[in-house]
Amino acid sequence: MDEISGIVREFIEEVLNQGHIDATGRFFWEDMVEQVPFPGQGPGLEGLKDVLRGMRAAFPDMHWRIDEQLSDADRVLTRFEWTGTHSGDFLGVPATGRPVRVWGMVIDRVQEGRIKESRIIMDTLGLMMQLGVAKPPGD
16 A cells, blocks of 8 residues: 555545544645535535535444555545445435445545545435435336
8 A cells, every 4th residue: 555545545544434524634635626526515625524524414324445446646546335324414315214335436636645636426326216315227
């Protein structure tokens, strides 16, 4: 594992898995850019923290697992899966109590030891189907 992959791994463990949202600034620059923001996500570090707080409130048992990482120069691609129980409002969907399993990938650009730019691609349609908001094809 190289240094930039380690930064992403530490962020996932400390912030996403342990829920230490206030530690996000140790891993991201204040003016970080989310290339594919969540609906309603504000800019920079504070916008990211707001999204993370919302996810943690909606899925308090949220747990992320890294399936694969590739790095090149200043970029890290992380293929992940996260699980959780939908226990609070998420993107306008009231708590369902349903367990979810969501796959995705994120490309992070690291600059001087912190993430400057991020692009996350998640199976949001699959998540919405698991929550019962969207119907599977053919239903």
